[in-house]
Amino acid sequence: MQHLEQEFSNAIGYVMDTAVDPPKRLGMAFLVSKSRAVTCASEVFHYVEAPWALKIKFPFPDASLAVKTIHLHNDFDKVEARAQYLKQTGSPAETMSSFMNDLAMLVIDHNPPASMSQDRIAELNRALSLPFSSEGVEASGNLRGAEFVQIVNTIVESGREGLLTLYDSRNIPVANLLMARGGILKVFYKQVMSSEMAFCELVYRQPAVGFAFRPGANIAWGDVPDVQTPPDHLCYEAMRRAQEIPNLYQQLGGKDARYQQVVQQFDPSAASEEIQWMVEPLWQSLDGYLTLDKTPLKIGVDTYTVLIAIRELVNRGVISQINRLTPFPCTGVIGDPLISHTDFEVHPWDPLQAFYLDPASGKPTWLEGNFFGVANSLQPKNMLHTIDIPNDVNGALILKDYKLIGIHSGPQVLKPGQPAPPVKCFQFMWMGALLDLSTRKSRPGGAGEEAEGVGTLRTMDANTEEEEPPEGERIQCPNCFAVNAEYGECKTCGTMIEAPPPEEEPSNPILASKPVKQLRQIQKKHKITNQQAMIIGAAVLCLPMCLLALCGPKPKVEDKPIENTKIVKAPTSDKKAVETAVEYAGFSATAPPLYWYADTSEQTEGAKSFGLYSETSNQKILCIVQNDTTPLTNLDQFAGKPPYTDVDRADIQSCVVDGGDQILGAGKLKWVLGRYTAPKHKEPVTVLIASFPAVQTGKSILVIGQSYQDSDERKYDYKTTLFVLDQQASETTAKGNEERLEKGEPGEVVVGADEDEEDLDEEGKKVIKVSTEEDIDKFLEAAKAKLQEKLDLPEKVTTSAAKYEEENKEPKKWKGVSLLIGIDREGQVRRMEKNLEDPKYEIISKALEKAVQDVSKFDDPPVVKTPEFQFKVRLLGTKIDLAKN
Numbered sequence: 026m027q028h029l030e031q032e033f034s035n036a037i038g039y040v041m042d043t044a045v046d047p048p049k050r051l052g053m054a055f056l057v058s059k060s061r062a063v064t065c066a067s068e069v070f071h072y073v074e075a076p077w078a079l080k081i082k083f084p085f086p087d088a089s090l091a092v093k094t095i096h097l098h099n100d101f102d103k104v105e106a107r108a109q110y111l112k113q114t115g116s117p118a119e120t121m122s123s124f125m126n127d128l129a130m131l132v133i134d135h136n137p138p139a140s141m142s143q144d145r146i147a148e149l150n151r152a153l154s155l156p157f158s159s160e161g162v163e164a165s166g167n168l169r170g171a172e173f174v175q176i177v178n179t180i181v182e183s184g185r186e187g188l189l190t191l192y193d194s195r196n197i198p199v200a201n202l203l204m205a206r207g208g209i210l211k212v213f214y215k216q217v218m219s220s221e222m223a224f225c226e227l228v229y230r231q232p233a234v235g236f237a238f239r240p241g242a243n244i245a246w247g248d249v250p251d252v253q254t255p256p257d258h259l260c261y262e263a264m265r266r267a268q269e270i271p272n273l274y275q276q277l278g279g280k281d282a283r284y285q286q287v288v289q290q291f292d293p294s295a296a297s298e299e300i301q302w303m304v305e306p307l308w309q310s311l312d313g314y315l316t317l318d319k320t321p322l323k324i325g326v327d328t329y330t331v332l333i334a335i336r337e338l339v340n341r342g343v344i345s346q347i348n349r350l351t352p353f354p355c356t357g358v359i360g361d362p363l364i365s366h367t368d369f370e371v372h373p374w375d376p377l378q379a380f381y382l383d384p385a386s387g388k389p390t391w392l393e394g395n396f397f398g399v400a401n402s403l404q405p406k407n408m409l410h411t412i413d414i415p416n417d418v419n420g421a422l423i424l425k426d427y428k429l430i431g432i433h434s435g436p437q438v439l440k441p442g443q444p445a446p447p448v449k450c451f452q453f454m455w456m457g458a459l460l461d462l463s464t465r466k467s468r469p470g471g472a473g474e475e476a477e478g479v480g481t482l483r484t485m486d487a488n489t490e491e492e493e494p495p496e497g498e499r500i501q502c503p504n505c506f507a508v509n510a511e512y513g514e515c516k517t518c519g520t521m522i523e524a525p526p527p528e529e530e531p532s533n534p535i536l537a538s539k540p541v542k543q544l545r546q547i548q549k550k551h552k553i554t555n556q557q558a559m560i561i562g563a564a565v566l567c568l569p570m571c572l573l574a575l576c577g578p579k580p581k582v583e584d585k586p587i588e589n590t591k592i593v594k595a596p597t598s599d600k601k602a603v604e605t606a607v608e609y610a611g612f613s614a615t616a617p618p619l620y621w622y623a624d625t626s627e628q629t630e631g632a633k634s635f636g637l638y639s640e641t642s643n644q645k646i647l648c649i650v651q652n653d654t655t656p657l658t659n660l661d662q663f664a665g666k667p668p669y670t671d672v673d674r675a676d677i678q679s680c681v682v683d684g685g686d687q688i689l690g691a692g693k694l695k696w697v698l699g700r701y702t703a704p705k706h707k708e709p710v711t712v713l714i715a716s717f718p719a720v721q722t723g724k725s726i727l728v729i730g731q732s733y734q735d736s737d738e739r740k741y742d743y744k745t746t747l748f749v750l751d752q753q754a755s756e757t758t759a760k761g762n763e764e765r766l767e768k769g770e771p772g773e774v775v776v777g778a779d780e781d782e783e784d785l786d787e788e789g790k791k792v793i794k795v796s797t798e799e800d801i802d803k804f805l806e807a808a809k810a811k812l813q814e815k816l817d818l819p820e821k822v823t824t825s826a827a828k829y830e831e832e833n834k835e836p837k838k839w840k841g842v843s844l845l846i847g848i849d850r851e852g853q854v855r856r857m858e859k860n861l862e863d864p865k866y867e868i869i870s871k872a873l874e875k876a877v878q879d880v881s882k883f884d885d886p887p888v889v890k891t892p893e894f895q896f897k898v899r900l901l902g903t904k905i906d907l908a909k910n
Contacts, residue, residue: 026863030389031085033380035360037313037422038083040064040131042072044146045194051422053381053431054081054131056362060092063459065419067122067128068100071110073097075149077141082133084387084484087355090135098128098454099461100404111155115198117213118245121416124433125400125407128454130462155196157237163187165237168437172227174260176236187240199232201244208256211249214407220252221259222327228263229270229328237454266329273332273651277339280318284335291343306333313347314386323385339518345740353387366428371396371408374857376874379412379433381421391864396425400437403618403642403749404722406458409437409450411858417690423453431455442613444755448858482899595639598622602635607629609633609650611690611720611757617749620644628669637749640731645733646746648726656716656727657695664699667712667729671703686749690754691761692718696728698743706737715744715750720757744809770905796887804887805896805907808880812898813905815879818872826902837904844873845891845910847865852883856893873898876905 036056052068062081072079072095079092084547102124109122142314142819159165168191178191181204189202198222200214212220214227228234253258274280284460286308296304305322317335322329338344371377379392394412399405414421414433424432431453438452439445478818500512500522512524593796602622606612616622623636625647633650647669656663664681666674683698696715703710714731728750731743751758798805829837841862848854861870877898887894895910 030391032360032387033363033422034085035083036363036383037085038062038081039382039384040068040420041080041082041089043080044075044141044149046079048080048082050384052077052428053384053418055420055422055808056359057130057365057459060133060135062133063130063315063420063432063456064129064131065127065432066097067106067124067127067434068419069095069129069131070097070101071153072149075145075171076131076134077138077294078146078149078196079131079710082134083359084382085355086357086359087351087352088357088359088667089351090359091134091838092131093134094130094132096130096462098126100126100333101128102126113155113197114244115201117246117247117249121283121435123436123438123452125404125452125460126454127434127857128432128458128462128666129484130459148649150195153195159197160238162237166235168231168233168236168661171228171230171264173231173236174264176238177202177204177256178260179207179237181208185238185240187238188242188244189236189238192237193232193236194234195812196235198555203243203246204238209252209259209782211246211251213246213249216325217321217327218325218539220250221254221262222330224252225261225263225329226321226327227261227845229267252567263645266327270328270332273329273336274317277317277332277335278346281316281350283313283316283352284339284344285313285347286311286343288343289346291338295341297332297337300330300337303330303336305330310386311338311344312386312388313352314383316386316387317907326704344386363422363429366425366430366461367455369425369455371425371430373398375425376859377412377420378424378427379410379411379414380424381414381418381433382419384415393859393861395859397446399748400452400743402745402752405745406455406461408453409446410425411450412857413447413449414451414659429456442755443752444759447856457775478677531680532864548836557728568754577636587620593808595619595621595641599624599627599635605633605635605650605889606637606648606753609719609724610635610648610717610726610754612753613756617752640733643733643739643863644745644749645731646749649729649731650719651716651725651727652723654718654723656725657692660695660697660714660716663727667699667714667731668727669710669729670701670731671702671705672710672712675699675701687751688761689717689751690720690757694728694747694750696743696747706733708737711741711743713746715747717754801887801894801909804883804885805909807885808883808896809905809907811880811883812876812907815876816872816905818903819868822869822872823903830902836904839866839869839900842869842873842900844870845895845896846877846898847895848883848886850886850888851891852886854878854881854883856895869900873900 031521033055038054040051040054041584042051052065054062054064056062067078072092076092076095079095081090081092083089092374094639104123106124107459113119127397130890157165163185168174173191176521177189180187184207186205189204190198190200191200193199201214202213202224203208205210209220209224212223212227214223214232217223220886249539255264274282291304291308293305293308295299300307307320307326310320311325317332318328319424321331322834324331335344374395375396377396379393379394381390382388382391392412392414394410397409397411400407400409404659410433411424412423412433416435419433419435421433423433433451433453435452436447437450512522577839595618598616598621602624606622607614620637620639623638625634625636626632628636628647629649630632635648637646637648649668649839661677661681665677666672680699680701681697682700683697686693686695688694694715694717696713699712699714700709701712713728715728715730717726717728718724719726727852728746730741730743730746732739826837839859845856845858846854847859859870859873859874861867897908899906899908
């Protein structure tokens with residue numbers, strides 16, 4: 026793990042905007058080749074025409090690289106990103122925006138210019154400055170030093186009420202003050218937790234260069250507390266603190282001093298009352314990486330209070346300054362490029378890891394979570410994970426089994442009307458998305474250079490320099506697309522690359538002549554087809570004739586209509602099909618982009634049905650309304666020969682390859698996946714058979730999903746079908762979830778534990794009694810025994826636990842290692858969330874996970890009013906311990 030952490034850290038840097046002083050950190054980037062780095066497009070899209078303003082600062086080797094060109098993902102929405110940038114208000118309620126296809130590649134400039142032109146810097150700053158609106162502004166102007174306090178006093182003395190906004194050099198709001206009732210009511214500056222501390226920090230830091238006062242204006246303040254101190258006392262205290270801070274820095278070793286813990290544990294109650302309330306987060310942040318100057322930003326407290334607390338902890342002897350200038354190696358040698366691994370699949374709830382360098386301290390940081398699925402079925406390289414990465418970390422590595430598979434881009438983007446998932450999700454881009462940058466030409470300043478393809482980037486050998494392939498020859502692996510120096514075994518994935526058969530010497534003397542051979546070499550070098558060569562030759566022969574024609578009389582040319590370029594557009598949805606989808610399935614009346622509702626009543630021989638088709642996504646989803654619930658109870662009987670398909674009948678046991686269920690509408694969508702032979706297909710055909718309850722009681726919907734194209738060229742993706750069904754029924758599902766929370770599952774009535782249990786109520790619904798605390802305790806004991814039976818701990822863990830128990834006379838508590846398990850009323854595991862605070866206990870966490878997976882289904886699960894019963898799994902010594910969540 027130390028070697029892996031060092032390898033990652035040496036190849037990770039911060040993208041810095043050097044056009045401002047001090048340079049502004051934009052996001053994180055990591056090397057994928059000797060001359061390429063990957064970052065988020067949302068952080069650098071403004072600099073496409075000014076890459077010279079960016080540098081990548083690598084904190085571990087203490088080195089920097091200049092940027093030559095910037096390549097954005099082809100589908101990144103620059104217009105939306107620019108609009109979000111212009112909406113900045115500096116308010117507490119302002120949240121970080123996320124974007125689809127948030128990926129960019131930076132080409133390194135190994136020979137940067139010595140200095141930047143001041144004119145170009147001014148032009149860039151003008152482009153990045155927000156337009157200033159004078160609407161409602163009573164007073165505005167520039168700020169210098171202590172003038173901020175003078176302006177505040179002037180507004181207070183005049184008794185004016187309104188909003189005072191402070192701006193940086195690019196006109197971006199950095200702080201807001203609400204002036205009311207002859208004083209200061211609220212102050213917000215970054216994430217400082219109280220208004221008084223935020224005001225003190227503004228007086229000390231002096232971040233603003235301009236101000237504007239708008240009488241009667243206000244913003245959304247959220248949880249920002251009111252100022253409790255009179256304005257004259259607050260100004261005096263802020264100025265006093267600002268004057269004392271330099272002396273405190275001098276006593277503690279300067280702004281860049283770093284402190285570390287001396288003792289393993291510290292009781293916050295042992296500190297003085299002055300710092301007791303904030304000493305715990307301060308204690309956790311003292312890791313030897315964080316400098317004193319950046320500590321206030323990390324824990325949300327003003328500089329003066331932080332320094333006072335540090336001084337007290339030093340006097341108590343529980344922390345000390347590190348005995349070296351910096352914890353970073355500072356070798357000056359940037360690490361090897363990171364190799365991406367996109368040659369294996371990820372499945373929902375697969376464990377993932379995130380790695381990044383902390384923005385404030387540069388400390389290597391690990392977090393863990395799970396893969397959740399794709400963010401958008403139409404853009405499957407935008408994926409979701411559940412790792413709770415801080416909002417100011419863009420560009421973190423997303424790993425599976427500690428192998429790079431993606432780049433983190435921010436919180437999940439929910440479309441209007443789209444229900445939120447049951448857990449908080451974040452977006453990341455699959456590293457395979459670099460393919461979408463492979464054909465993009467470089468921006469101005471790139472000397473016409475093409476962006477490197479994903480094959481080269483994702484499989485680059487970190488120990489070799491980048492070399493151009495031999496002239497006229499590019500040996501590319503057909504499996505992983507890596508460029509190899511010679512034929513044979515691929516240096517990345519091991520696939521055998523066969524050399525093309527030797528070209529036979531043509532018998533025709535004309536074709537064997539020297540000019541024709543030279544032409545063939547040019548064709549091979551530049552990948553020109555025979556047809557293209559004929560067109561070029563014709564153009565060369567016709568050029569003299571065209572010149573003569575231009576000099577001669579102009580013939581009369583008839584106007585001919587230009588043929589329209591083909592635009593990808595879905596057909597208009599059939600009105601009858603839309604009505605059926607809404608009335609019986611509870612679907613949205615609007616089809617997803619590039620989908621359409623089709624009338625399929627003729628295909629289903631008069632039975633009510635509708636189709637949801639997409640040629641672009643290769644989806645042919647047929648939904649048939651059934652007058653009974655047979656598909657819900659006996660779905661397998663439709664799998665032998667899926668109706669309305671051309672596949673051959675097959676044995677159910679052999680054709681069904683997968684299955685499952687998920688909540689949809691007022692019930693569950695059950696599905697099975699089958700593979701069949703078909704008359705017109707050489708390869709097996711995949712068909713999805715699914716069912717879910719209709720809106721009308723007693724009816725159901727049978728779903729047949731298959732490929733839109735009747736050929737073997739494009740594969741059918743059943744996951745896209747499931748996603749589209751879920752999206753179309755999102756409103757119905759939301760209503761059903763509310764009913765489930767109130768009444769339990771459809772067709773069930775959940776009663777309290779103290780009520781009598783009956784088989785059926787007056788409406789004929791099944792009555793279920795909620796489990797008592799005693800019932801839950803019995804279940805936990807039985808589940809504990811079952812998990813203990815499946816638990817297989819490594820020998821070193823059992824040895825360590827036994828030694829600890831012998832010395833301390835109590836079982837060892839593996840702190841920070843637990844699982845949150847959620848099971849349904851059948852006892853099936855539906856949720857598994859891992860809590861792992863210390864990576865060294867990963868081996869224990871995996872043992873617990875495997876035990877839960879081996880059990881899979883728990884007997885006699887408790888009945889609760891929510892769809893899931895949740896409990897926590899921990900380890901005490903070598904024994905399983907369960908507790909209700």
